[in-house]
Amino acid sequence: xxxxxxxxxxxxxxxESTPESPIPPEEAGTPAPNAEEENISxxxxxxxxxRAAPRKTKEEEEEEEEExxxxxxxxxxxxxxxxxxxxxxxxxxxTEEQMSxxxxxxxxGFQKANMKKLxxxxxxxxxxSVPMTFVVSGIAKMFVGELVETARIVMTERKESGPxxxxxxxxxxxxxxxxxxxPKRSVPRLFR
Amino acid sequence: MHSSSAGHAxxxxxxxxxxxxxxxxxxxxxxxxxxxHMMYGFGDxxxxxxxxxxxxxxxxxxxxxxxxxxxxxxxxxxxxLLTEDFLFLIxxxxxxxxxxxxxxxxxxxxxxxxxxxxVDEEKLATTE
Numbered sequence: 001x002x003x004x005x006x007x008x009x010x011x012x013x014x015x016e017s018t019p020e021s022p023i024p025p026e027e028a029g030t031p032a033p034n035a036e037e038e039n040i041s042x043x044x045x046x047x048x049x050x051r052a053a054p055r056k057t058k059e060e061e062e063e064e065e066e067e068x069x070x071x072x073x074x075x076x077x078x079x080x081x082x083x084x085x086x087x088x089x090x091x092x093x094x095t096e097e098q099m100s101x102x103x104x105x106x107x108x109g110f111q112k113a114n115m116k117k118l119x120x121x122x123x124x125x126x127x128x129s130v131p132m133t134f135v136v137s138g139i140a141k142m143f144v145g146e147l148v149e150t151a152r153i154v155m156t157e158r159k160e161s162g163p164x165x166x167x168x169x170x171x172x173x174x175x176x177x178x179x180x181x182x183p184k185r186s187v188p189r190l191f192r
Numbered sequence: 193m194h195s196s197s198a199g200h201a202x203x204x205x206x207x208x209x210x211x212x213x214x215x216x217x218x219x220x221x222x223x224x225x226x227x228x229h230m231m232y233g234f235g236d237x238x239x240x241x242x243x244x245x246x247x248x249x250x251x252x253x254x255x256x257x258x259x260x261x262x263x264x265x266x267x268x269x270x271x272x273l274l275t276e277d278f279l280f281l282i283x284x285x286x287x288x289x290x291x292x293x294x295x296x297x298x299x300x301x302x303x304x305x306x307x308x309x310x311v312d313e314e315k316l317a318t319t320e
Contacts, residue, residue: 106233107233108226130299131275132273132274135278135295139282139291142287148231163244184258
């Protein structure tokens with residue numbers, strides 16, 4: 001796509017706007033391989049050129065797809081060229097596996113519609129503001145991250161390998177509770 | 193042993209005892225696809241175990257519920273539930289707080305950009 005040649009610019013642009021953009025969630029539905037092929041087939045081009053493009057095409061992007069895209073990338077580059085350079089340096093050294101994982105990390109997110117439904121049912125009011133949706137989605141995503149990372153730590157402690165099992169998640173959850181990262185219920189959950 | 197997953201599977205509606213959720217039919221696997229990608233991104237296997245995904249989904253939904261309930265408690269003093277209430281709740285958690293402020297400011301930027309774009313389109317239409 002005219003968007004960018006660099007794999008992560010594509011990942012950058014697609015992802016980042018976790019909850020707010022409808023596009024990434026839809027694309028998250030398509031298996032990672034498709035996205036990977038599209039990205040990896042394009043060789044990582046020189047950062048400067050592809051970075052310049054996003055800034056100019058920001059308005060064009062808005063034409064095609066309402067949300068985000070390279071706004072994120074241009075935002076990072078305009079905000080901190082230093083950080084941008086660092087990221088580029090790191091990203092260029094990624095192996096394919098790391099790349100695909102990073103892409104999943106950036107692109108994944110909770111579906112806006114599902115989150116809206118959930119929030120509406122919890123709050124009881126059908127109208128949920130858009131910012132609230134993606135704020136909660138962002139918080140939830142980071143929570144998942146904490147869970148998974150802690151579960152991996154538990155696994156290394158127990159010297160196990162392979163996919164994460166529910167027992168690891170439960171232990172991770174217990175540890176997060178002790179750290180106070182999980183909001184405590186004032187009323188205990190009686191019926192599950 | 194947590195039988196929450198089994199319990200939910202057999203009870204398609206009303207996932208909890210809280211009255212405010214009485215109308216919610218808690219379907220299983222609402223976030224399943226998203227969660228699989230997410231967990232892979234954070235360090236799990238490319239194909240996470242389904243029971244793990246189900247458990248994480250349960251935990252996340254419970255987390256969101258608790259978060260929202262707490263936010264509502266705070267907001268009830270003022271009236272409406274606002275985004276700021278969530279920000280207040282995570283104020284102690286630096287990474288989350290930064291991420292949320294970043295998301296919000298990005299949203300604002302997009303809004304402004306979109307508005308500017310619409311104005312341009314109007315101009316184009318009128319000149320044509």
